[in-house]
């Protein structure tokens with residue numbers, strides 16, 4: 001069961017704040033993540049994106065406001081608590097064992113076994129077949145599921161991690177800058193699987209610096225600035241240009257443009273020309 005049918009957001013933050021000592025990393029953050037939607041979280045360095053995912057994924061607690069899952073307030077004390085509610089995080093630096101096969105990494109920490117007592121052993125056939133089927137279901141076609149995961153491209157590894165999270169029952173998938181270290185083609189492949197996860201009914205939270213990538217798959221956009229929500233808009237109410245402008249600090253850029261216009265006007269005015277000519 002991946003979708004929430006009663007119209008309640010799978011994840012909702014209501015006025016959430018988080019401080020590190022006397023540093024305010026998040027303040028009054030409200031947003032809703034719906035099933036079958038990609039919610040993009042954008043913002044410059046230090047805007048609070050990492051802190052936000054740490055709160056949602058159960059790594060950090062929050063100091064103010066409310067965090068609700070399926071309409072019910074939660075206080076996670078570890079990522080395991082979040083995972084138990086179906087909230088999975090795929091980090092940019094994926095925790096994989098490079099020399100182990102793709103299927104072995106797929107089941108890492110959740111191995112399938114057969115037999116009991118002293119006869120209990122890994123069910124290699126079941127794991128290989130399941131990993132293969134799950135990857136194919138997502139449209140991920142790897143040449144060889146036995147190859148070491150370290151030989152896959154960064155983009156392919158991200159895709160395996162997405163398929164893995166879905167297989168283990170994720171309803172909300174948090175992707176931390178999944179395209180940041182990738183070239184154009186690989187980033188495109190990862191975005192395709194982000195859309196596939198959304199189409200499978202998950203609520204996807206995509207953290208990114210890149211408004212172009214966000215706009216390719218996003219249904220909803222939240223721009224953070226200095227720990228606060230600067231923009232919270234649905235796709236239908238936004239253009240890529242407007243999103244890019246918000247990311248670049250639209251209001252500040254506009255102020256700077258006026259300032260430059262004023263300077264130019266004074267330096268080319270007759271009075272200033274006279275002054276310059278002495």
Ligand SMILES: Nc1ncnc2c1ncn2[C@@H]1O[C@H](COP(=O)(O)OP(=O)(O)OP(=O)(O)O)[C@@H](O)[C@H]1O
Nearest residue numbers: 020023024025043044045046047048049050051052
């Ligand atoms: N462990 C910490 N202790 C103290 N301050 C922190 C800690 N982690 C983050 N901060 C501060 O909180 C604010 C938000 O940081 P955060 O890492 O969440 O931003 P970000 O948007 O993820 O930035 P980046 O894109 O650079 O990763 C920043 O001012 C940062 O210096």
